[in-house]
Amino acid sequence: MNSEGKIRVGVIGAGAIGLEHIKGFLNHRQASVVAVCDTSQERIDEARSLYGIESAHRDYHELLARQEVDVVSIALPNDLHAVAARAALEAGKHVLVEKPFAINTAQAMEIAALAARRERLVMVGQNLRMSPKAQMLRSEADGGRFGKIYHLRATWLRRAGIPRIGSWFTRKERSGGGCVFDLGSHILDLALWIGGPSEVATVSAATHAGFGPRGLGDFAWGKSPRNPDRLFDVEDFSAILIRCHSGLTILLEIAWACHHRSVETYNLQIYGTEGGASLTPFEFYQAGDDGYHVIEPEIIPPVRATERMAHFIDCVLGRSTPIVQVEESVAVQKVLDAIYESAALGREVTFC
Numbered sequence: 001m002n003s004e005g006k007i008r009v010g011v012i013g014a015g016a017i018g019l020e021h022i023k024g025f026l027n028h029r030q031a032s033v034v035a036v037c038d039t040s041q042e043r044i045d046e047a048r049s050l051y052g053i054e055s056a057h058r059d060y061h062e063l064l065a066r067q068e069v070d071v072v073s074i075a076l077p078n079d080l081h082a083v084a085a086r087a088a089l090e091a092g093k094h095v096l097v098e099k100p101f102a103i104n105t106a107q108a109m110e111i112a113a114l115a116a117r118r119e120r121l122v123m124v125g126q127n128l129r130m131s132p133k134a135q136m137l138r139s140e141a142d143g144g145r146f147g148k149i150y151h152l153r154a155t156w157l158r159r160a161g162i163p164r165i166g167s168w169f170t171r172k173e174r175s176g177g178g179c180v181f182d183l184g185s186h187i188l189d190l191a192l193w194i195g196g197p198s199e200v201a202t203v204s205a206a207t208h209a210g211f212g213p214r215g216l217g218d219f220a221w222g223k224s225p226r227n228p229d230r231l232f233d234v235e236d237f238s239a240i241l242i243r244c245h246s247g248l249t250i251l252l253e254i255a256w257a258c259h260h261r262s263v264e265t266y267n268l269q270i271y272g273t274e275g276g277a278s279l280t281p282f283e284f285y286q287a288g289d290d291g292y293h294v295i296e297p298e299i300i301p302p303v304r305a306t307e308r309m310a311h312f313i314d315c316v317l318g319r320s321t322p323i324v325q326v327e328e329s330v331a332v333q334k335v336l337d338a339i340y341e342s343a344a345l346g347r348e349v350t351f352c
Contacts, residue, residue, distance in 0.1 A: 006032045007313050008068050010093075012060045012084055013075030014038035014047040016222040017098060021073045021125075022051050024309030031071075031313045037063045043223060060084055064091040071316060073309070074098060077168040077224075078176045082107035085122065089114045094121040096312045100185040100336060101329045103176030108333040112326045121315055123322045124329040125308045128190045132303045133282050135323075137270065138194050139300075140277070145284075147274030154191045155253045156183040156266035160217040162236060162256040166226035170212060170234055178234030179256040180207070180339055183266075189324075189332045190268055191250050198244040200331075203338040204348040207235035210257070217257025240339055 009025045011018055014036050025031045035055040036047045044056045057063045064072065064087055072088040074081055074097040082102040088095045089111070101124045102108040115122040128134055141149060163182065168174035175181060192198075211217035212232035240252040268279040275286040284295040305311035305323050314320040334351070342349040 006030050007070050007316055008032055008034045009071045009073060010035040010037065010063045010066065010069040011047075011073045011075065012037045012063060014040070014043040015075065015224060018043075018073075018075035019047060019050070021075050021096075021309060022047060022053070024307055025073065025313065026051060027307065028310040028313045030317065031309075035063050035066060035069060040223075061087065064088055064093065069093060071096065071313070077174045078103050078181060079168075079174050082111050085111045086114060089118050089120055089122070092118065092120065094312075094316050096123050096125055096309065099124050099126055099189070100176070100181050101333050103181075105330065105333045105337050108330045112330050115326060121312075121322065122326050123308075123312055123315065123324050124326075125312075126186065126189045126324045126329075127308050128186050129193060129323050130305050130308055130311070132299045132306060133279055134190060134194065134268075135303055135305075136297070136299055137268070137277055137279065140284075141194055141196060141270065141272075145275055146270055146272030146277065149195060149270055149272045150248060151271040152191045152195050152248070152250045153269045153271070154187045154250065154267070156187045157253065157255045157258055157260050157262070158183075158217075158219070158264045159260045159262065160211075160257050161219040161221075161264060162212050162217045162232075163219055163221045164224055164226055165212055165215060165218045165232055166228070166230040167222070167224035169222075169224065170232045171227065172233045175234060177336070177340060178207075178209075178212070179236055179254045180238050180240075180336065183256070184238065184240075184252065184254040184339070185332060185336060187254065187266060187268070188252060188335060189328070191252070192332060192335070193328065194268065194270070195244075195248055195250065198246040198248050200242055200335055200338075200351050201245045202243045202348050202350050203240065203335060203342050205238060205240040205339040205342040207340075207343040208237040209235050210237065212236045212257065219256075235343075238339065238343070242335065
């Protein structure tokens with residue numbers, strides 16, 4: 001923290017998501033972005049031009065060596081999340097990391113344990129939890145409005161939304177996986193969070209790649225360079241059934257590309273013994289003495305957080321507790337690993 005009481009941030013990765021990180025931090029009156037890092041000089045120049053950042057580096061180890069950096073934000077390809085987070089923690093920094101936490105559970109657990117030893121905060125930027133609607137669903141679920149929640153259905157479907165075929169997103173060695181890691185890590189986290197504490201018992205999953213290998217379904221999002229061979233060796237669709245020890249079941253359908261009426265849609269539906277709900281459209285469903293009711297509720301405060309970077313700064317300042325706990329992110333990573341294991345084996349996977 002500087003003499004003005006501001007938390008000083010270094011952002012590693014100046015692509016499309018990295019620029020969003022910078023903008024988010026600068027919206028907090030007690031945060032300043034003092035350094036940016038990227039392997040691309042063009043992206044560095046763009047970030048500095050847009051946001052007036054003084055220091056820039058091509059090697060993130062140089063950024064981490066700067067004593068004035070209090071917080072590091074990691075917006076890198078998936079295979080570098082844990083590597084950069086480990087280095088940042090060892091340098092004594094607090095860490096905000098893009099989802100997914102890592103590319104496997106072993107990495108996620110290592111980072112969680114290191115953060116505890118170093119007494120530093122690590123939070124995965126699960127932005128769907130920042131939605132006031134999602135937070136209200138969690139609050140109403142905790143308050144018993146829906147009774148016992150026995151099933152959740154979560155979907156995120158795109159008609160043609162593969163992020164730059166041939167970029168690191170579609171190369172398994174860099175991404176760890178396709179639409180499940182990209183979109184599924186968001187919607188899975190939201191479902192497990194709103195469903196409440198419930199340990200996963202089994203996962204059954206199937207993955208498909210009907211579009212990407214043919215060069216179809218491309219979406220020119222982001223700044224990552226494409227491989228000239230347009231390599232695609234991940235999935236672009238997945239269907240997943242999760243069973244929990246509590247009896248809760250979760251059905252996920254995730255697609256980067258599919259023949260679908262809408263260009264893009266995502267939703268979470270709650271099925272409980274006393275009522276139900278939908279995130280999109282935002283509605284509650286409940287029976288009453290005078291018939292069945294479809295309710296369009298107003299968002300009721302308090303809302304814990306609406307922007308992940310600002311929330312993270314508040315947590316570093318001790319004004320808030322993380323809406324995303326590191327143990328929850330490890331649990332999500334375990335399920336992600338199980339999804340790919342089940343799909344590869346062609347059968348249900350049982351948790352210990």
